[in-house]
Amino acid sequence: MTRLFHSLTAFAVLVLTSIAPLLPAQAQPLRLQITEGVIEPMPFAVPAFVPENSAGGQYAERLSRVVAANLTNTGLFREVPPQAHIARISSFDASVSYSDWRAVNVQALITGAVSVQGNRMTVKFRLFDVLTGQQVGDGLQFAGTTDSWRRMAHKVSDAVYSRITGEGGYFDSRVVFVSESGPRTSRTRRLAIMDQDGENVQFLTDGRAMVIGPRMSLSGERILYTTYETGTPRLALMNTQTGQRQLVGDIPGAQVFSPRFSPDGGGLVFSAARGGNTDLYRMALSSGQIQQLTSSPSITTAPSFSPDGRFIAFESDRSGTTQIYVMPASGGEARRISFGQGRYNTPVWSPRGDLIAFTKQNAGRFHIGVMRTDGSEERLLTASFLDESPTWAPNGRVIMFTREAQGGDPSLFSVDITGRNLRRIPTPGPASDPSWGPLLQ
Amino acid sequence: MTLTSKALLVLAGLALAACNNPRGGGFGGGGSDGFGGANDGFYDGGISTGNLGDPNDPRSVAHFQQRIGDRVFFTVDSSSLSAEGRATLDAQARWLNANTQYSIVMEGHADERGTRDYNIALGERRANAAMQYLIGQGVSANRMRVVSYGKDRPVEACAAQRCWDINRRAVTAIAGVTG
Numbered sequence: 001m002t003r004l005f006h007s008l009t010a011f012a013v014l015v016l017t018s019i020a021p022l023l024p025a026q027a028q029p030l031r032l033q034i035t036e037g038v039i040e041p042m043p044f045a046v047p048a049f050v051p052e053n054s055a056g057g058q059y060a061e062r063l064s065r066v067v068a069a070n071l072t073n074t075g076l077f078r079e080v081p082p083q084a085h086i087a088r089i090s091s092f093d094a095s096v097s098y099s100d101w102r103a104v105n106v107q108a109l110i111t112g113a114v115s116v117q118g119n120r121m122t123v124k125f126r127l128f129d130v131l132t133g134q135q136v137g138d139g140l141q142f143a144g145t146t147d148s149w150r151r152m153a154h155k156v157s158d159a160v161y162s163r164i165t166g167e168g169g170y171f172d173s174r175v176v177f178v179s180e181s182g183p184r185t186s187r188t189r190r191l192a193i194m195d196q197d198g199e200n201v202q203f204l205t206d207g208r209a210m211v212i213g214p215r216m217s218l219s220g221e222r223i224l225y226t227t228y229e230t231g232t233p234r235l236a237l238m239n240t241q242t243g244q245r246q247l248v249g250d251i252p253g254a255q256v257f258s259p260r261f262s263p264d265g266g267g268l269v270f271s272a273a274r275g276g277n278t279d280l281y282r283m284a285l286s287s288g289q290i291q292q293l294t295s296s297p298s299i300t301t302a303p304s305f306s307p308d309g310r311f312i313a314f315e316s317d318r319s320g321t322t323q324i325y326v327m328p329a330s331g332g333e334a335r336r337i338s339f340g341q342g343r344y345n346t347p348v349w350s351p352r353g354d355l356i357a358f359t360k361q362n363a364g365r366f367h368i369g370v371m372r373t374d375g376s377e378e379r380l381l382t383a384s385f386l387d388e389s390p391t392w393a394p395n396g397r398v399i400m401f402t403r404e405a406q407g408g409d410p411s412l413f414s415v416d417i418t419g420r421n422l423r424r425i426p427t428p429g430p431a432s433d434p435s436w437g438p439l440l441q
Numbered sequence: 442m443t444l445t446s447k448a449l450l451v452l453a454g455l456a457l458a459a460c461n462n463p464r465g466g467g468f469g470g471g472g473s474d475g476f477g478g479a480n481d482g483f484y485d486g487g488i489s490t491g492n493l494g495d496p497n498d499p500r501s502v503a504h505f506q507q508r509i510g511d512r513v514f515f516t517v518d519s520s521s522l523s524a525e526g527r528a529t530l531d532a533q534a535r536w537l538n539a540n541t542q543y544s545i546v547m548e549g550h551a552d553e554r555g556t557r558d559y560n561i562a563l564g565e566r567r568a569n570a571a572m573q574y575l576i577g578q579g580v581s582a583n584r585m586r587v588v589s590y591g592k593d594r595p596v597e598a599c600a601a602q603r604c605w606d607i608n609r610r611a612v613t614a615i616a617g618v619t620g
Contacts (some may be wrong), residue, residue: 013563046534068582183598184595184598185594185595185596185597185598186594187593202525210590210593210594212557212561212591212593213558226561228588228590231546231588232586232587232588233561233588233589237608246593253586253587253589255561255562255565255587256588257558257561258558258561271558271562273561273562273565273589274565274567276565276566276569276570276573277566278562278565278566299559299562299563300565301558301559301561301562302559303556304555315558315559317559322559332501345555345556345559346556346558347559359556361554361555385600386553386554388556388557389556389557404553407599407600432557433557
């Protein structure tokens with residue numbers, strides 16, 4: 001297997017000096033508050049990047065298009081398209097004619113430049129607040145290989161997004177998921193990984209064995225998933241950089257599934273079904289030692305660690321219907337946190353630690369929702385025939401999930417935590433069980 | 442079981458899937474780890490003929506699958522055996538006790554109206570309920586193992602009650618010849 005993150009270490013970041021004075025400290029006009037719910041998207045322009053040598057020419061337009069798509073896809077920004085531009089950016093270091101951009105109602109202007117030598121590429125960008133006529137932050141320069149050109153566009157997008165929203169970015173990240181094909185009754189299910197925008201899909205398994213529920217580690221280098229390659233569900237651990245994989249966490253006579261990494265990556269929590277009972281177990285990857293965390297005559301599954309590693313959220317039907325509980329990561333007394341109508345499944349702790357995403361079934365409909373970690377302030381973000389398997393963007397502001405229309409195929413969707421900007425993520429075919437990895441370095 | 446017999450049984454399963462009725466699955470659930478069943482394990486592959494026998498022959502696997510019935514059904518979220526299910530399992534137990542050369546994979550399945558992990562747990566609960574019942578009727582636990590497919594191996598896919606009702610099932614898949 002080729003290394004998936006081959007260009008990971010190839011990036012060098014350089015801060016460029018400003019060509020315009022920085023904003024006075026008190027002024028912060030170019031600002032979006034995501035949590036408030038954005039009513040009016042911020043108009044931006046991103047002209048084709050300036051090619052600084054002839055080899056850079058083929059990437060100049062493409063880089064700017066990826067940045068534009070990323071920002072537009074957040075629902076927070078609206079592009080003023082290149083056809084509407086009056087001004088032309090012919091040199092990265094030339095001064096900006098703000099009045100020309102104001103005239104077409106642009107608020108945020110992103111300029112960039114690219115040069116290519118052999119397989120090495122350098123991308124630079126600057127962000128300007130058109131209304132105040134100021135550069136926002138320093139320019140940045142990224143260096144890497146040409147085959148990672150999209151990643152550099154994602155890095156530019158992340159920097160722009162962060163400067164305007166004050167939140168961490170999420171564009172330079174990957175998603176592992178299950179790619180499905182064939183008839184529903186004998187479906188082929190392959191593990192696949194892609195960029196968060198659906199590009200660069202690579203298959204990680206060949207489809208001979210059924211796989212479900214992949215989970216990426218917080219470092220993004222390893223994947224846990226459930227495989228039927230031995231005939232019964234077992235856990236597999238795959239290293240995406242070396243392609244090595246191994247089966248882990250065997251419990252004799254049990255169906256073993258629903259794994260999730262501990263935040264430090266040193267262990268996992270999973271569930272095992274045996275004798276009509278499903279309980280949670282924890283395993284240290286170094287020693288292989290397994291510890292049973294729950295022993296309740298019920299279905300107890302879908303565990304998820306809090307980002308500080310101290311707690312585990314899970315679902316259990318011990319009260320009659322499935323509800324969400326939180327317990328110490330070493331086991332012990334669990335506290336029920338969901339009390340609304342219907343049943344609750346698949347709790348997933350936000351990487352920020354502030355919210356738990358979940359699947360809810362009520363009155364024949366499925367929802368993706370979020371609640372605070374004590375169960376308060378429940379909000380449903382989606383509603384459909386079948387929504388499930390939420391996963392958090394690394395900045396904790398966007399959730400990706402599986403949606404299946406009645407009689408249709410599953411596909412991946414994303415929604416932000418205010419319930420806005422529901423979007424379908426393009427995949428090569430039916431897709432399910434996304435797991436969103438970290439922001440790449 | 443010898444490798445050869447395992448291979449033959451796998452191939453027999455494929456042959457069954459290939460000549461199965463057109464509604465997709467039918468008796469046997471459409472798999473390969475034996476005579477029917479939903480398995481898609483990594484032993485798939487190969488072409489041969491297997492002998493399921495004549496359903497009119499009470500000792501044949503075909504008879505078990507088609508005349509006795511290799512599956513029982515469940516209501517939503519339940520793993521309780523119905524009176525009809527118990528009657529089917531009683532007949533299965535009689536056949537299994539008379540044909541002790543076969544081992545069994547007890548498959549548990551759920552309909553699609555639930556989350557994936559929960560449905561694997563629920564499928565296990567159903568398979569376990571059916572297996573425990575067979576044990577109670579004298580079938581040796583050593584001959585049986587459980588596998589839950591959750592909602593991922595429906596016998597029919599139509600996103601309607603009609604399909605969900607037949608997908609909530611435990612299938613007694615004849616998996617091979619022991620000894």
